[in-house]
Amino acid sequence: MRKKLFAASALLVAATLTLSACGSGDSDNQSVADVSVEAGSDKAATILDQPFEKPDLVLTDTQGKPYDFRAETKGRPTLIYFGYTNCPDVCPLTMNNIAVAKKQLSKADQDKLRIVFVTTDPKRDTPAELGKWLKGIDPQVVGLTGDFATIQAGARTLGISIEPTSKDKNGKTISMHGTQVIAFSPKTDGGYVLYGEDATVDDYTKDLPKIIKGQNP
Amino acid sequence: MRRVPSVTAAVLAGALALTACGGSDSDGSSDGAGLSVGSAYMPQPVSDTMAAGFLVITNKGAAGEVLTRVTSEVAGEVTVHRTVGQTMEEAESLDIPAHGELVLQSGGDHLMFEQLKRKPREGEKVAVQLHFAKTSPITVEMPVKSATYNPKTGH
Numbered sequence: 390m391r392k393k394l395f396a397a398s399a400l401l402v403a404a405t406l407t408l409s410a411c412g413s414g415d416s417d418n419q420s421v422a423d424v425s426v427e428a429g430s431d432k433a434a435t436i437l438d439q440p441f442e443k444p445d446l447v448l449t450d451t452q453g454k455p456y457d458f459r460a461e462t463k464g465r466p467t468l469i470y471f472g473y474t475n476c477p478d479v480c481p482l483t484m485n486n487i488a489v490a491k492k493q494l495s496k497a498d499q500d501k502l503r504i505v506f507v508t509t510d511p512k513r514d515t516p517a518e519l520g521k522w523l524k525g526i527d528p529q530v531v532g533l534t535g536d537f538a539t540i541q542a543g544a545r546t547l548g549i550s551i552e553p554t555s556k557d558k559n560g561k562t563i564s565m566h567g568t569q570v571i572a573f574s575p576k577t578d579g580g581y582v583l584y585g586e587d588a589t590v591d592d593y594t595k596d597l598p599k600i601i602k603g604q605n606p
Numbered sequence: 607m608r609r610v611p612s613v614t615a616a617v618l619a620g621a622l623a624l625t626a627c628g629g630s631d632s633d634g635s636s637d638g639a640g641l642s643v644g645s646a647y648m649p650q651p652v653s654d655t656m657a658a659g660f661l662v663i664t665n666k667g668a669a670g671e672v673l674t675r676v677t678s679e680v681a682g683e684v685t686v687h688r689t690v691g692q693t694m695e696e697a698e699s700l701d702i703p704a705h706g707e708l709v710l711q712s713g714g715d716h717l718m719f720e721q722l723k724r725k726p727r728e729g730e731k732v733a734v735q736l737h738f739a740k741t742s743p744i745t746v747e748m749p750v751k752s753a754t755y756n757p758k759t760g761h
Contacts, residue, residue: 477658477718478689482649485753525652526753561696586713590754 433584433592434572434606440579441571443467444543446507448535451520456533458505458543459578466575466601467503471544471551471567473510474522479586480566481526487570488527490593498601501575504530507544509551510564511537547571547580572596576603640667641702641741646748648719649712649755650728657681657726659717659734659748660757663708671702672739679733682721689714699739711757726750 446458458469468487472480484506491499506523508514511534514522519532533540537553544551549567557563572582582600584592596606642664651657657680665671676684686697700715702708710716717734726732731747738744755761 474653475656477651477653477656478712478716481652481753482712485649485652489754522652557696559696589756589759591759 432606433588434596435583435585436605437581437583440574440577440581441547443573443578443580444469444546446533446539446543448507448533448539449516451516451523451532453516456531458533461531462503462505462573463578464575465503465573466501466603467505467573468570468600469505469507469547469573469580470570471507471509471540471549473508473554473564473566474514474518475510475562475564476566483570483586483588484523484526484530486588486590487593488530489590490597491527491529493594494597494601498598499529501601502597505533506530507533507540509540509544509566510554511535511540512554513562513564572600574603575601582606641665641671641738641744643736643744643746645711645757646734646746647751647755647757648726648732648748650726650750650753651719651722652753653722654725655720655722657719657722658712659684659719659732660710660712661717661734661746661748662710663702663736665702665704665706665708668704669740670704670706671741673700673702673708673736674739675737676717677735677737678719680723680726681719682723683719684734685718685720686710687716687718689716702738728752 443459443462448456448458450456470480470483470487472483474480484504487504491502491504494502504527506519508519514532514534516532516534519534523530523532541551541553544567549569551565551567554562554564568586570584570588571580572584573580582596582605599606644662644664646659646661648657648659663673673686676686678684686700688697688700697715700708708715728750730750732750734746734748736744736746752761
């Protein structure tokens with residue numbers, strides 16, 4: 390994944406460094422809100438020079454029905470994220486950030502957008518569990534579960550590396566989530582924009598209207 | 607940032623340093639012996655069984671301290687999780703170095719509340735007890751924020 394990020398401009402890299410310096414507790418930094426007022430330095434999005442092809446994922450949705458990701462999202466602006474429901478921090482934050490931003494779109498645009506959450510923990514995330522969790526975020530989000538090998542292979546084609554759920558030495562269950570959200574263009578069906586974990590509600594609110602048109606945010 | 611009147615100047619300075627980046631409005635609390643806690647919040651959870659919590663413990667003292675255990679009225683179990691790459695692992699204890707801080711923040715190390723007794727809602731406060739190797743426990747009133755709360759922007 391890192392290699393893909395090198396496609397980002399130096400400006401973007403600089404912005405990212407500023408953000409993470411603040412995030413890591415260097416408390417003498419300027420607040421990010423102030424820094425990000427400067428045009429061009431506030432992009433959460435990384436535009437990919439070589440877009441990803443849509444992964445060939447045929448999985449099960451929260452109704453227990455087969456869902457063919459390529460067929461269902463063809464020609465639709467689409468966001469995909471790989472996570473799991475027993476994740477207290479990054480997974481619900483990422484999904485809620487997108488859901489809150491989506492609510493600020495027009496009704497027509499909301500209906501165009503496909504938001505797909507693919508579980509990385511299919512053993513625990515049954516269709517019913519996924520459905521219950523996503524209902525607390527946005528019932529329009531598509532939740533997919535199924536065979537881990539299929540999910541892992543699909544994630545890999547997007548540069549996302551995940552391992553199966555395992556137990557640690559204390560018998561605690563450990564799962565893994567993806568590190569980014571990928572946006573697919575309705576024009577080309579290519580995955581052309583990446584968002585990291587630092588992307589906020591405001592970032593998605595600003596960018597979604599462009600992604601819905603297939604434009605660069 | 608409301609502050610309890612009893613906090614020392616040192617603690618105040620610490621709290622200000624902490625919030626320079628975070629802009630947090632959580633109550634600072636201190637044991638008066640060098641440890642202080644700031645920037646505490648819990649995003650309103652999606653799940654009705656688990657939640658995350660974040661805070662910063664500052665150690666103004668000359669000796670290191672260790673966070674050994676966390677308890678809360680709302681959860682059957684609270685564990686400290688280290689984020690290692692894309693996975694989390696439970697930490698037995700976490701060091702708070704002398705003249706240093708332990709930062710539990712979104713995307714990094716965090717508190718994980720499990721077996722929730724009730725679902726915390728935005729606007730509530732959740733009492734959390736921090737237990738240390740040497741210092742007596744500190745109780746933090748952790749505010750529940752929106753599910754998308756970002757301490758960097760304060761909303």
